[in-house]
Amino acid sequence: MNGLPPALAAGLAMLPDGTFAGKTVMVTGGGTGLGLAMGREFARLGGRIAIASRSEEHRAKGVAAIRAEGGIAEGIALDVRDADQVALAFDTVEERLGPVEVLINNAAGNFPVRAEKLSPNGWRAVVDIVLTGTFLCSKAFAARRVARGESGAILNILATYVDGGAPGHAHSAAAKAGVRNLTESLAIEWAPDGIRVNALAPGLFPHDDHAPAMRSRRPDGYEAEKTRIPAGRVGKTQELGWAATYLCSPYAAFVTGHMFVIDGGDRLNRSIRNPEFEPIRDQLPD
Numbered sequence: 262m263n264g265l266p267p268a269l270a271a272g273l274a275m276l277p278d279g280t281f282a283g284k285t286v287m288v289t290g291g292g293t294g295l296g297l298a299m300g301r302e303f304a305r306l307g308g309r310i311a312i313a314s315r316s317e318e319h320r321a322k323g324v325a326a327i328r329a330e331g332g333i334a335e336g337i338a339l340d341v342r343d344a345d346q347v348a349l350a351f352d353t354v355e356e357r358l359g360p361v362e363v364l365i366n367n368a369a370g371n372f373p374v375r376a377e378k379l380s381p382n383g384w385r386a387v388v389d390i391v392l393t394g395t396f397l398c399s400k401a402f403a404a405r406r407v408a409r410g411e412s413g414a415i416l417n418i419l420a421t422y423v424d425g426g427a428p429g430h431a432h433s434a435a436a437k438a439g440v441r442n443l444t445e446s447l448a449i450e451w452a453p454d455g456i457r458v459n460a461l462a463p464g465l466f467p468h469d470d471h472a473p474a475m476r477s478r479r480p481d482g483y484e485a486e487k488t489r490i491p492a493g494r495v496g497k498t499q500e501l502g503w504a505a506t507y508l509c510s511p512y513a514a515f516v517t518g519h520m521f522v523i524d525g526g527d528r529l530n531r532s533i534r535n536p537e538f539e540p541i542r543d544q545l546p547d
């Protein structure tokens with residue numbers, strides 16, 4: 262479990278080349294971090310990638326990274342909280358790249374804060390991006406797939422704290438838990454239309470694009486947290502690309518409503534000898 266097998270580390274493909282050839286994949290928040298890593302893997306397998314997010318800088322960075330690897334990518338301006346922008350984004354992607362066949366609901370907002378200090382607007386910002394944004398994009402996607410009489414795949418990006426909560430991140434944990442439940446409702450509702458809805462719950466996946474509030478407070482960074490993960494390491498972003506492409510591929514045609522956890526065993530690491538409990542007010546003093 263420690264480290265990647267050499268063939269995988271060298272970039273050997275899991276799915277056949279061209280698995281997503283001719284398919285348009287929309288990744289919300291696809292210009293940075295995990296969204297970009299997933300977009301790159303879809304592009305490597307032939308997908309045309311629409312990177313949909315608010316920041317022109319983020320979109321341009323993501324598009325350049327995919328094009329530099331020979332892939333096809335376009336940036337689309339989108340705030341997932343706004344239903345009109347969502348509709349326009351799907352129409353624009355369709356004009357430029359063709360109808361969206363795979364949707365990755367990856368966009369998220371999060372910042373560490375003690376719950377009693379979280380403002381109503383701060384709560385709303387995170388819940389609207391994560392939960393409402395996922396619903397609005399999923400609805401726009403499914404309405405278009407159903408109208409065309411064609412199948413599709415949705416993948417919602419969660420976090421392993423959908424179980425057990427996350428002190429200091431109550432807004433994000435509640436919203437992600439809502440998305441998990443939404444995944445299950447929509448999977449059943451849209452199965453007769455050939456639309457699969459799954460979820461991917463990452464553990465700790467450090468990358469260079471972390472939003473300032475989400476950077477590790479440890480001087481040695483997130484990488485050093487590997488000692489508390491049963492697998493003895495943090496995740497590599499490419500590994501999320503492999504999981505995401507499998508779940509959205511025809512090889513997973515019978516998989517829907519599923520939450521796939523990818524965390525090196527971190528979520529299960531509970532024992533009667535847990536370290537001393539440290540209240541969140543001591544971890545986030547102000």
Ligand SMILES: CCCCC/C=C/C(=O)SCCNC(=O)CCNC(=O)[C@H](O)C(C)(C)COP(=O)(O)OP(=O)(O)OC[C@H]1O[C@@H](n2cnc3c(N)ncnc32)[C@H](O)[C@@H]1OP(=O)(O)O
Pocket residue numbers: 369370371372373374380381382383384386387420433465466467472474475483
């Ligand atoms: C490696 C460990 C990872 C663990 C799991 C990770 C999960 C993740 O979800 S990582 C994804 C994190 N990425 C991002 O958050 C990027 C996008 N984030 C944002 O755009 C902002 O942080 C946002 C969520 C606040 C939304 O931006 P915007 O719509 O522009 O909202 P405002 O800046 O106007 O703020 C709204 C509201 O929130 C309050 N607020 C913002 N930051 C903080 C903070 N650090 N602490 C406390 N409160 C904060 C802000 O003050 C506003 O409230 P009011 O002042 O009451 O109006």
Ligand SMILES: NC(=O)C1=CN([C@@H]2O[C@H](COP(=O)(O)OP(=O)(O)OC[C@H]3O[C@@H](n4cnc5c(N)ncnc54)[C@H](OP(=O)(O)O)[C@@H]3O)[C@@H](O)[C@H]2O)C=CC1
Pocket residue numbers: 289290291292293294295296313314315316317319320339340341342366367368369370390394418419420421462463464465466467468470471472
């Ligand atoms: N990194 C990790 O260890 C973990 C990450 N996750 C999840 O993985 C996903 C990616 O996180 P990560 O890559 O680390 O974080 P990033 O901050 O790098 O990515 C978040 C992305 O969301 C986009 N975004 C935020 N708000 C909106 C909005 N209103 N409309 C459209 N796009 C928006 C941002 O783009 P822009 O600013 O251009 O709008 C940004 O590209 C998230 O769902 C996160 O919760 C879960 C567990 C662990």
